[in-house]
Amino acid sequence: MEELNPPQSATAEHELSNGISKLTLKEQKKLKRTPEPKLKPLQRSxxxxxxxxxxxxxxxxxxxxxxxxxxxxxxxxxxxxxxxxxxxxxxxxxxxxxxxxxxTKGYEEDASEIMRSALFDENHDDMVIVKDINIFSLCEHHLVPFYGTCSIGYLPNKKVVGISKLARVVETFSRRLQVQERLTKQIAHAITEALEPSGVGVIVKCTHMCMVMRGVEKPGSSTITSVMLGEFRNNPKSREEFLNLIKN
CATH class of the missing domain: 1.10.286.10 (GTP cyclohydrolase I, N-terminal domain)
Structure with a gap:
């Protein structure tokens, strides 16, 4: 009787087994213990x-x-x-x-993790400002856009963050269903928690399409919200310096 050929999967498994058996004992152990590469938490396909x-x-x-x-x-x-x-x-x-x-991709991002990825010890305590960061978000009341800019200032306390991370934090919170008041506060508190600075100031200025293309229909109107924490709230001079710098 003619001998039947083994199934293809069995043949492949046999060849794989033979291939492994030809390796040295040291190579076999290395092959078994090589872990699969782990993706970074923020890395996405x-x-x-x-x-x-x-x-x-x-x-x-x-x-x-x-x-x-x-x-x-x-x-x-x-x-x-x-x-x-x-x-x-x-x-x-x-x-x-x-x-x-x-x-709404911001729901899948962690602002504190973004900040922690670029924290540096630095003997610097003068004001750091990043101004006019673009914002695009969706009003949670009507699901229509609001857009504008965000300016951030902080007084370092022996620790600084990569400036691009400030823009990333703005992006994370703005890419969610939002109200501008909460958005401003979330940005300020995320920076405070990660950096523990002497003070933080955040000012957001936006145009809301729910006021422009519906409702009162007032083109040209804008809404400004601010959050001042630490020295920016308690020290008028620090607050004034921040406000003057973001205007000029």
Whole structure:
């Protein structure tokens, strides 16, 4: 009787076993104990968005809800009297779902971890300011954008942070459903907790589309919020210096 060939998987397993057995004992031990590389907590995989050319999107657990979100946007289109089957709207639910997940990517980021990744001991106690950091966020009341700038100042207490991390913290909190008052406070407290500085000042100036394109419809209006902590709250001279520097 003709002998049957072993299954392909069994053959591959046999070859792998033979290959390992040919290694020296030292090489076999090294192979077994080599750990898998661990990803950094903030490192994310990227996936290609087929609806936006080569635009790369961060992928996180929330993207598992993409189909459900897309169906919700389809219902919205029908609810406002549109036909989601017409050519211009065929891919709109999926595009809108992906956009919303990107607009709210701050939920997957940890501001304290961002700050801790670039803290440095430094004998410096003069004011540090980063001004006019762009902000794009979504009002949690109407889900329409508000946008503007954020200026940050702090008085170091023997410790400084990489200045790009201040912009990253602003991005983390603004890429969530927000109100401007809470956004300003979250930025200030995140810096205070990570750096333990002598003082922190944060000023946010934004235009709210819920006031521009609906409701009172007042183009040109802007909202300014501020949070002053430590020396910036208790010492008028420090506060005045900060306010003068961000104006000039």
């Amino acid at each position: 990227l996936e290609l968005d087929p609806d936006a050319g080569n635009f790369l999107l961060p992928h996180d657990e929330r993207y598992d809800n993409l189909d459900r979100l897309s169906e919700s946007y389809r219902d919205i289109l029908e609810g406002v009297g549109e036909n989601p089957e017409r050519e211009g709207l065929l891919d709109t639910p999926k595009r809108a779902a992906r956009a919303l997940l990107y607009f």
